[in-house]
Amino acid sequence: MKLTNILSFIAIMSMLGCSTKESMESKEFKIEYEKFTLDNGLEVVLHEDHSDPIVAVATLMHVGSNREKPGRTGFAHFFEHMSFNDSENVPRGANRKLIPEWGGSRNGGTWSDGTIYYEVVPKDAFDKILWIDSDRFGYMINTVTEDALEAEKQVVKNEKRQRVDNAPYGYTDEVIRKNLYPDGHPYSWTVIGSLPDLQAATLEDVKEFYEQYYGAGNATLVIAGDIDPTATKEKVQRWFGEIRKGPEVEKPQPQPVNLEETWSLFFEDNFAKLPELRMVYPTVEDYHEDMYALNVLGQLLSGSKKAPLYQIIVEEEKLAPNVSTYQNSNEVAGEFVFRIRANADTDLDRVKAAVEAGLARFEEKGIDEKDLQRIKAELETNLYQGVSTVLNKAFQLVIDNEFGGDPSYITTTAKQTQAVTAEDVMRVYNKYIKGQNYVMTSFVPAGQKDLIVEGAQEAEVWEEEIMADVAAENVSRGEVAEYEKTPSEYDRSEPEFGELPLLKSPIVWSDNLNNGMMVFGIENTELPLVYFDVTLKGGHYHDPIEKAGAASLLAGLMTEGTVTKTPAELEEAIGLLGASIDVRSGAEEITISASCLTRNFDETFALVKEVILEPRWDKKEFDRLKQSRITQLKGREASPTAIASTVFNKLLYGEDHILGYSTLGTLETVKSITLDDLKDYYGSNFSPAIASFHVAGNVNKNQVMEQLQKLNWESKDVQIAFYPEPKNEIAGNLYFIDFSGAKQSVIYVGKQAISGVNPAYNELTYANEKLGGGSSGQLFQTLRIEKGYTYGAYSYIPQRTSIAPFTATTSVRANATLPSLEIMKDMIANYGVNFSEEDVEVTKTKVLKANTRAFESLGAKLNMLHEISTFGKAPDFMEKEQAELTAMTLEDYKQLIAEYMDEGEMIYLVVGDGETQLDEVRKLGMGDPIILDIKGQPIAQ
Numbered sequence: 001m002k003l004t005n006i007l008s009f010i011a012i013m014s015m016l017g018c019s020t021k022e023s024m025e026s027k028e029f030k031i032e033y034e035k036f037t038l039d040n041g042l043e044v045v046l047h048e049d050h051s052d053p054i055v056a057v058a059t060l061m062h063v064g065s066n067r068e069k070p071g072r073t074g075f076a077h078f079f080e081h082m083s084f085n086d087s088e089n090v091p092r093g094a095n096r097k098l099i100p101e102w103g104g105s106r107n108g109g110t111w112s113d114g115t116i117y118y119e120v121v122p123k124d125a126f127d128k129i130l131w132i133d134s135d136r137f138g139y140m141i142n143t144v145t146e147d148a149l150e151a152e153k154q155v156v157k158n159e160k161r162q163r164v165d166n167a168p169y170g171y172t173d174e175v176i177r178k179n180l181y182p183d184g185h186p187y188s189w190t191v192i193g194s195l196p197d198l199q200a201a202t203l204e205d206v207k208e209f210y211e212q213y214y215g216a217g218n219a220t221l222v223i224a225g226d227i228d229p230t231a232t233k234e235k236v237q238r239w240f241g242e243i244r245k246g247p248e249v250e251k252p253q254p255q256p257v258n259l260e261e262t263w264s265l266f267f268e269d270n271f272a273k274l275p276e277l278r279m280v281y282p283t284v285e286d287y288h289e290d291m292y293a294l295n296v297l298g299q300l301l302s303g304s305k306k307a308p309l310y311q312i313i314v315e316e317e318k319l320a321p322n323v324s325t326y327q328n329s330n331e332v333a334g335e336f337v338f339r340i341r342a343n344a345d346t347d348l349d350r351v352k353a354a355v356e357a358g359l360a361r362f363e364e365k366g367i368d369e370k371d372l373q374r375i376k377a378e379l380e381t382n383l384y385q386g387v388s389t390v391l392n393k394a395f396q397l398v399i400d401n402e403f404g405g406d407p408s409y410i411t412t413t414a415k416q417t418q419a420v421t422a423e424d425v426m427r428v429y430n431k432y433i434k435g436q437n438y439v440m441t442s443f444v445p446a447g448q449k450d451l452i453v454e455g456a457q458e459a460e461v462w463e464e465e466i467m468a469d470v471a472a473e474n475v476s477r478g479e480v481a482e483y484e485k486t487p488s489e490y491d492r493s494e495p496e497f498g499e500l501p502l503l504k505s506p507i508v509w510s511d512n513l514n515n516g517m518m519v520f521g522i523e524n525t526e527l528p529l530v531y532f533d534v535t536l537k538g539g540h541y542h543d544p545i546e547k548a549g550a551a552s553l554l555a556g557l558m559t560e561g562t563v564t565k566t567p568a569e570l571e572e573a574i575g576l577l578g579a580s581i582d583v584r585s586g587a588e589e590i591t592i593s594a595s596c597l598t599r600n601f602d603e604t605f606a607l608v609k610e611v612i613l614e615p616r617w618d619k620k621e622f623d624r625l626k627q628s629r630i631t632q633l634k635g636r637e638a639s640p641t642a643i644a645s646t647v648f649n650k651l652l653y654g655e656d657h658i659l660g661y662s663t664l665g666t667l668e669t670v671k672s673i674t675l676d677d678l679k680d681y682y683g684s685n686f687s688p689a690i691a692s693f694h695v696a697g698n699v700n701k702n703q704v705m706e707q708l709q710k711l712n713w714e715s716k717d718v719q720i721a722f723y724p725e726p727k728n729e730i731a732g733n734l735y736f737i738d739f740s741g742a743k744q745s746v747i748y749v750g751k752q753a754i755s756g757v758n759p760a761y762n763e764l765t766y767a768n769e770k771l772g773g774g775s776s777g778q779l780f781q782t783l784r785i786e787k788g789y790t791y792g793a794y795s796y797i798p799q800r801t802s803i804a805p806f807t808a809t810t811s812v813r814a815n816a817t818l819p820s821l822e823i824m825k826d827m828i829a830n831y832g833v834n835f836s837e838e839d840v841e842v843t844k845t846k847v848l849k850a851n852t853r854a855f856e857s858l859g860a861k862l863n864m865l866h867e868i869s870t871f872g873k874a875p876d877f878m879e880k881e882q883a884e885l886t887a888m889t890l891e892d893y894k895q896l897i898a899e900y901m902d903e904g905e906m907i908y909l910v911v912g913d914g915e916t917q918l919d920e921v922r923k924l925g926m927g928d929p930i931i932l933d934i935k936g937q938p939i940a941q
Contacts, residue, residue, distance in 0.1 A: 033397075034229055035407060040245040041217030044236055045397050045407045047224040049390050051526055052856045053501030055225035056120045057129050058394040059137060060402045063213040064113040065193070066186030066252060066332065072205060074156070074193015077110040079209055081152050083117070084108065085477075087140040088485050089492040090132055092477070093785055100776035101842055102128060103849020112187055113252075113331035114402065120391050122852040123226045127495040130239040137219070138243030139486055141210045146203055147478025153198055154788030154813070160192050161743040162791050162811050165464060168271040168638040169341075169443050175459040176280050179263045180335065180439045185255060187333055195464055215246010222398040222407075225390040226501075238490050255332040257282045259437035265459040266442040266452040270741045273638040274631060275451045277348045279338040279355065281438045283428075286329040287404055292416040293424040294327035294336060294432065299375050300367060300425060301325040301358070304575070305568040308365070309338075309358035314624065317354050319346050321628030331403060336432060343631045348442045348453045359433070367422040374575035376418055381578035381597055383414060384527050388857045445638075464743055477786065501852050503882065506861055508868065508875035509701050513708060515715040517688035520865040521704055522696040524858065530601050530697035531858040532704075533593035534612060535866065537690040539585045540663040541802070542681065542721050547673050548658065549629065549665020551585040551685075554678045556625045558583040558592070561616035570607070579604040581611060585663060588801055589870070590685075595858075598698040605707045613713060615682065622675045633667050637934055640739045641811065644746040644911040647737065647936040651730060651907055652752055652805050657723050659802065666935070689715045692869035696861035725803050726752055731905040736921055736929035738914030745817040745912030749824055750807040753900045756799035756871055760896065762881050763888060764797060764806075767896045769843045771795050771831055772808055776846070778831075779808060782823055789816040793824075801870065806901055814913055818920040821910070825903065825924070832897035840890050847885055851878060 034046045068075045086092045099106040104121030117136065119129050164170035174190050181188035221240065223232060259282060284290045302309040302325040313323045320342045328335050340351050387393050400409035441459070442452035511519040517534075543550045559581060561567040574581050579596035581604070592612060596604040636642040646662050653660035661669070688711075695704050728751065754761050772779045772795025779793035793810035808828065812820040855861050867873050874880065910921055910929070921929050931939045 033407060035401070036233065038216065038237065038241050040241065040243055041215070042240055042243065043220045043401060044240075045220065045222045045401055046227065046229050046232055047222070047390075047393055047397065048227060048229060049224060049393070050226050052390075053123045053226050053504070053852050054120055054390060054856065055123050055126045055129070055223065055227060056118065056390040056394040057133055058116060058118040058222045058391075058398045059133055060220045060398040061115045061214060062113075062218045062249065062251075062402055063115055064111050065189065065191040066112050067213060068186075068189070068193075070184070070189075071197060072201065073189040073197045074191070075197075075201060075205065075209060076115055077192055078152070078156050078198060078201060079206065080108045080110045080115050080117075081156050082144060082149070082206060083136050083140055085140075085148055085152060086143040086480070087135040088142060088483070089139060090135045090494075092480055093781070095132055095136065096775040096785060097781060098776070099129070099132070100774045101846045103846060103852060104129070105774075111191055111330075114399075116395070116398065118391065118394065120853060122501050122849045124498040124500050125849070126227070126498060127235065128497070130235055131492070131495055134239040134243065135492065137214070137240070138216070139492075141207060141214075142483040142486070143481045144203065144206055145478055145481045149201070149203055149206060151477045151788045153201065155784055155791060156192075156198055157195055158744065158789065158811075158813050159791040160195060160198075161464070161813060164192060165743040166271070166640060166811070168269055168273070168635070169276055170271070171267060171269070171459075171461045172276070172278060172441055172443055174461060175265055175267060175441055176278065176439050178460075179265060180259070180280055180282060181257055181333070185257065185333075186252070187330065194462060196462070212247060213249060215249070216240065216243045217245040218249045220398050220402040222394045222401070224394040224397070242488055242490070252332045254285045254288075256284065257333060259439070262437045262440065264440045264442070264453055264456040266444065266449070266456040267459045267461060268446045268449060269443050270446045271638045272443055272445045273634050274341055274344055275346055275348050275442065275444045275448065276339070276341045277351045277355075277453070278441045279352075279438050280440075281336045281433055281436055283327060283334045283336045283432045284329060285332055285334050287409075288329065288334070289416070290428050290431070291327060291329045291334065292413070293420050293428040294334075295417065296372070296375055296420050297425050297429055298326040298336070300371055301362060304371065304374070305571050306368070306371065308361040309355065312358045312361065313340060313351065313354045315620075317350070318624070318627065319343060319351050319354055321624075321631050341631075341635070343627065344634050345448070345451070347451050348444070352440070352453055362429075363434070367425055369422065370572065370576070372420070372422065374572060377576055377578035379414065379417055379578075381529070381580075381595070383410070384529050384597070385595070388527065388529070388859075390856070503851050503878060504855075505876055505878050506855055506864070508865065510875070511701070511705060513688065513711070515688040515713055517708075517713070518692045518869055519704070519708060520692065520694050520869055521701055522861045522865065523698070523700050524696060524861065525698050528598040528698050529595065529858060530598055530695065530699045531593070531595045531862050532605075532693070532695035532697075533591050533862065534608070535589050535591045535692050535694065535869070536686060537589055537720060538685045538718070539587060539589040541588045541658055542685050543658055543665075545656070545658055545661065546669060547677055548661040548669040549663070550673050550677050550681050551590060552663050552665065553622075553625055553629060553670070553673060554681055555583040555585040555590055557618070557622055557678060558611055558615055560621035560625070561618050562610040563614040563616060564610070565616075567616075567618065567621055570610075573607060574604075577603055579607070581608060583611065587659060587663060601699050601703065602707060609711055612686070617675060617679060619675055622678070626670065626673065629664065629670050630667060633664060633670065636664075640742055640744070640746045640911045643737060643739070643934045644748050644809075644909060647735075647932060647934070648748040648750070648807070648909050649805075650936040651735065651909065652750065653726050657726055658721070659723075685718055687716045687718045688713045690718045690720070694862050694865040694869065696858045696865065723802070728752060728905055730907055732926065733907045734921070734924060734926040734929045735907065735909045735932055736914070736918055737909070737911040737932050737934060738918070739911050739934075740913060740915065742911070742913045743814055744811045745814055745820075745910050745917055746809070746811045747817075747820060747824065748807060748809050748909040749828065749906055750805045751902070751906045752803050753797055753806040755801060755803050757801055761797070761799065762884060763892065764896050764900050766843055766847055766885055766888065767893050767901070768795055768797060768806070769846060770835070770839045771827070773846070778827055779810065779824070782827065783810055783812065783820060787816070787819070787823070789813060789820050799871075814917055817910065817912055817917045818923055821908065821921065821924050825908075828901065828906070829903035831901065832894050835890065835893050835897060837890055840888070840893060844885055844888075848882060851882065854878065
């Protein structure tokens, strides 16, 4: 997890003891801060934000994978997991279970240089969060047992399998680190580490790691949100002041590397379907003065249609759908990365030659000042967007304080970036890239070694052997540890809730245009930002089945120029405003969305108007996008999760329903789509009669309506597509897709359930909360926390105007496939029977309190307007839905579960390694599995 790339425009106010009060201003925005240090060395930063009744808490430990020892790689990340399990004054499992039930969210992240723990909760749970957060920080080590250690190993190993071993290109980071950094360098191993190292971790290792690094003197605590600073200082002293300081931890010093030769390595990837080339150059660490110019260099080389690498690789040579170049700086070293995932069957020697040609063109043509201007305009908007939530503020504050020594360092970052000149960019290019050695990787599909760069040597990668059953991995967390509690002058038992914050729904204004378009808005003056969109009914739902993916391709084409602007000119016009314009097609709608600074609203709206009314229909761009989509779909064949999701929907909706097909289409349907098909779709489905306009931000109704009157969009009738509700003719079926070599099995369970316009939809989502609504759900608590079979397990019901399925899903380690299926089957079958009055109260509390965070960001406010326009809800719908929730009885829950979540009507789909798991799945007791290929077609047995 790399948090230092989160852009925000933050400062903090004052210090306790040695108090200093400062503020930071940038044109229209000002925010204050306070910082103080406890006697134990813990640095604390406070930020007041009373816009919503919520509080974010972030604790950053200055310890990442760079502090590990060879043979114990992955330990910092593993310790992060262990820290969530138990502590002296907090019941086992409470951290993952209780915080969601209080209406909050929580998580942690580890990267090369640090570990962060964070929560966002309604303000009434503020004391409870300080209790839990401080107890995890200072009072967890005595509670760790051998059993708990072994159980958590399985969770972390499953995370590695899911994100690395079972994913295409998952081993790339390992190969690059091993060869870019010398043995013993703190970045020469991956953050998640190796499975043998994880398995070898001992209780003594855990205690040693804690004693060395988890002291108050090695951390920063940030609290942001609806707080009283004076009272908060007292709370922090009570809950965190007694935590031991710990030994002095020396700050790592920069350790840049210098490659004496270029390394070229290849790997035949069993999961990949496309060849990928990466070239990684050693550069500079975070906060180095050259980092800012290297960041700009990355955007100049590939970040626009005028960029030389994009022009040659994507447009001229047509080798790949895109190319990315970027600077990645960490605490002690950095790297500049070239990454190109090529089209199927593309020789990577051609890609490498194209990169070299692009760099030659960059040297020859130099830097356009307009490109620098565009990048700086985009930065300004990004800075404001970064403070749209209290959690993002907390992230940036805690990182810049701990690593930069100044919580408001983002101001320096902004100034340094704005000061970058064309000469600076060429200087760092010549210093770090031109003629320098690098590490290059050629990752190709298994059996396509002919595509690697000539002369590449095979990379060494440790791969786990798949076995049908491993008894050593069937572990439990065992008994709670016995220990003598650490003395405290305070009562460290769970505090009471504070005053319950009231839901504050934003004020919604609405209007209608003469052409039939509905308009909905929320004015918010906190930041000089505006988010808006035009949403049309239809989307994928209006695709002809034989042309599935047409709406999605059209959405992509609409930002590729207008009648009066080439694709590059449109991109530049948007960038110079610091704006963004995006067009996307969903299952039931197409949305043209934009964000901009308030002062640029009129100009941004004018560009959106062009996009909607004056499409360019550029044949060259259509051909490029079509090839890009074919490449993307081919790549999805390498993902067991993507395969499972696509086939699951096909089984539930059938081949005669458009929702049985991905919004992206299939390889067959996309290949048949022509530019005329997109023109036909546009002509038939683009009309204000089926459109809604949504806007949230620092703009008032009069300003919005003035611009909308200039739209001049003529109305026409649009025929809304209709599909009969799918028949449930496959209830009780068990399906299996063989994905040879899969380290995990992806499981989908579900049935068609309900439409989002059904009055019972909200109640059904409430009924599902206890089963699969996040980390407090029974699926997660059992499959991950209790059994250690998976990294996560959830259930949900999408909100659509057409019928949508109830879905329960997880990815489990291969040799836990059968027991996971048995648990899910039993849990769903008995869910309604076991649902209790206590579950009713927990659900009510969880949902009501979570609603306090429902409208924090401008994006969330825009989503609220979408619910109003799409589902015909009243502006105060949240209050009405809360009343419905409060009035629900135990019998209401049981009736909903029986009607919509009947396990006997569900289908089961498993995507996993057939050689080791097919016979196991047969033992489930649902008969012989129906074997399908990756497209969902039956395979004769």
